[in-house]
Amino acid sequence: MANQLIHETSPYLLQHAHNPVDWYPWGDEALAKARSQKKPILVSIGYSACHWCHVMERESFENEAIAEIMNHDFVCIKVDREERPDIDAIYMDAVQAMGVRGGWPLNVFLLEDARPFYGLTYLPPANWAQLLESIRDAYSGHYEELKKSADGFTENLNLSEVQKYGLSAESASLSAEELDLVFDRLKRHFDTEKGGMDRAPKFPMPAIYKFLLRYYDLTQHPEALQQVELSLNRMALGGIYDHVGGGWARYSVDDEWFIPHFEKMLYDNGQLLSLYAEAFALTRNPLYAQRIHQTVAWLEREMQSPEGGFYSALDADSEGEEGKFYTWHMAELQQVLGEDADWFCRLYGFSAHGNWEHGQNHLHLTELPGATAKAKGLEIENLDERLSDILQRLFKARENRVRPGLDDKILASWNGLALRGLTDVYKATQSDSVRELAIRNAGFIREKLIVNGRLMRTYKGEARIPGFLEDYAAVIDAFTALYQVTFDEQWVDLARQLADYTIEHFLDREEGFFVFSDTTAEPLIARKTELFDNVIPASNSMLAHALFQLGHLLDHEIYLTLARDMAKKMIRLITNDAQWVANWAALHCQMASPTAEIVIIGPEAEAFRKDLDRFFIPNKVVLGSETVSSLPLAEGKVAVNGKTTVYVCFDKTCRLPVHSVEEAMRLLQDAG
Secondary structure (H helix, E strand, C coil): CCHHHHHHCCCCHHHHHCCCCEEEECCCHHHHHHHCCCCEEEEEEEEEEEEEEEHHHHHHHCCHHHHHHHHHCCEEEEEECCHHHHHHHHHHHHHHHHCCCCCCCCCCCCCCCCEEEEEEEEEECHHHHHHHHHHHHHHHHHHHHHHHHHHHHHHCCCCHHHHHCCCCCCCCCHHHHHHHHHHHHHHEEHHHHHHCCCCCCCCCCHHHHHHHHHHHHHHHHHHHHHHHHHHHHHHHHHHECCCCCCEEEEEEEECCCCCEECCCEEEHHHHHHHHHHHHHHHHCCCCHHHHHHHHHHHHHHHHCCCCCEEEEECEEEECEEEECCCCEEEHHHHHHHHHHHHHHHHHHHCCCCCCCCCCCCCCCCCCCCCHHHHCCCCCCCCCHHHHHHHHHHHHHHHCCCCCCECCCCEEEHHHHHHHHHHHHHHHHHHHHHHHHHHHHHHHHHHHHHHCCEEEEECCCCCEEEEHHHHHHHHHHHHHHHHHHHHHHHHHHHHHHHHHHHHHHHHEEECCECCCCCCCCCCCCCCCCCCCCCCCCCHHHHHHHHHHHHHHHHHHHHHHHHHHHHHHHHCEEEEHHHHHHCCCHHHHHHCCCCCCEEEEEEEHHHHHHHHHHHHHCCCEEEEECCCCCCHHHHHHHCCCCHHHCCEEECCCCEEECCCCCCHHHHHHHHHCC
C-alpha cells in the first residue's frame, strides 16, 4: 500500500511513500483535512541523506502499531527540507524558540491552523509512541493552553530580524582598521592546532575562510592566511575528504577532522571548490590543485545528470549502515593490495582492530603523505606515484560495493553554488574541460530551471516549486561569474533579468532586506528574512555579494546601493561576532577599497583574461570582447592600434590603457 507521497518526485518523500503512516505532502489537502477533522498536525521534516531520519523511519514510521496512533489522532505531513527550505526555516525557528536544539529529523506538532505548539528531533520508538499519546491527550483536554503557546511562538516567528536585532544602516562601511578589530574578535574562536573553529563537530563553514582570504588581500595580515592554510590542509588531508573517490563529506563528528558524517552534499562541494580554487590562486599549493581536480572528477562522474544538472546528495548510509561504502576491514585491504598493504596501513594508521569502530578503518592524515611516512619511519621510493596507484586500486574495489543512495533531485541554489565553484576552478587552473562543464551546467539552469522569466527551485523530469531567495542569489552570482570567464553576454543578461525579478518580488522596501519567499508564493504563518550564515551563507548575504558584483559589471547604481545598504545594516552584528555573519564581513572587505573595473578589448582578449585570472584578485570585475562590447563600462573602449588593450579603472576613472597583463598587474598593485 502506498500513501499520498507516492505522487511526489522528492527521493526523501518517496522513501516514505510505503510507510504504514498515512503521510501527506505539504499542501492544501492535508491542511484542509486537519481543519475539517479538528486534528493536530504532525509535520516531520528531513532529507534523503540524513542518517537519523532513516533510523527514525525504520524504528517508528515503519512500525504498524505506532503508525496506527499517528493515523488515528494526527494529520501527518512529510516535508523534504531541501525542496521546502521556507517551511523548514519557520518550524526550525519555532522549535529553537521552545528551547530545543535543532536538527533533523525535525518533528513539529501544529494546531489545525498550522501554528506550532511543540517540537523535537529524533526519539526512540517507545518514547515516540508515548509522546504521541501525550500530545493527543493534551489536544483534547488542554486545547486552550496549547493555543496560548502557539500564539506566543507565532508572534515570535513574525518578529522581523531588523526589530529583533535592532539593525539600522551605518553611515559608512567598515574600514580596514575596523576590520582588524573584527578579525581580532574572530580569531579567539580559531582552533590554531587542528584548524577550523574551536568546537566539535567541525563543519567546513566556507564563508569564514572567504572572509579571511579577502581580509588578507586587504591587509596582508599573516595570521589570517595562516589560519586559512591550516584549516584547508587539515580538511584536505583529514577524514571528511574522500581520498579514494574525491569530494568532501558534510562535517567531522570530532574535533580532529577524522570521522565524517559520511553524506556528501552538493552545496558543500560547490563552495569548497571556490574556496580551494581561491587559495590555490594565492598560494599555488599543489595539494589544493589535486583536491580540486579530484572533486571536479567526482562531480562529473557521480553527480551529473544526463542533461547537465548536478544532483543534490549522496547518502551517509549503504546497506543500512553509516559509512559502510567508505571504510575498510584489514582483510579487504590485504586482499586488494597484497604486499603493499603493510606500508599503506602503517601510513594511515590502520589495524586489525580498526581505527574507528567495529573493526573498520577510515582514511585520514594530518600531514602530507611524505611527512607522515618520514615521521613513522617508512622509507618508500616513489611514494606519491605508488600511493596514487593504491588509491586507484581501492577505487576499483569499492565500485563493486553497494553504493550509497543518491538524491537525484536537482536544486537551483545548489547548482548555482556548484557553477560558481567550477568558474573559480577554471580561473585558477585554466582547465578547459572545467569551463565546458560549467557552461553545460549553466545551460541546464537556463533551459530547465528558468520558466517564463522565473527561477524554479527543483527539477526531476520537470521544474517544480517557485524559487526562493537563495536560488536567485546563487544563480545570479554564478551567471555573473560565468560571464567573466567566457565574455558571453547572455550570462550577464540573464543575471540582470533575475536580479530585477528578485528586487520586484522579494525586496522588503521598508526594512531594506529581501524576504525568503516570492511574494506570489503560498502564504505561510510567517515571512522569514535570512541574515545569518550557516553551512550555506544567508540568502541576503549571498544576494548582496551578487548585486555588488553585478552592479559594478553593469554600472548599475541601484544594485550597488542595495548591496551596500544591506551590508551597512549588518555592521553591529559583524563587529560583535563575525563567525555567524562572515559572508557579510567578506563583503565589507571588498567595500573597504575601490573595486577594480578591468576591460579587455582586442583579438587576444581571451588569452589576456586567462593570464589575469591566474592571480588572486577578489575585488575586481572583468569585461571583455575581441571586438566591441555593449556593456556600459566598455563603452568607447577599443583595441588601440589593433592591439589587445587593457583598461584598468576605479570608480569609473581609468588609468592609461596598456597592452599586457604584466602592465595591468602593475596598475592594480599601485592602486592597492
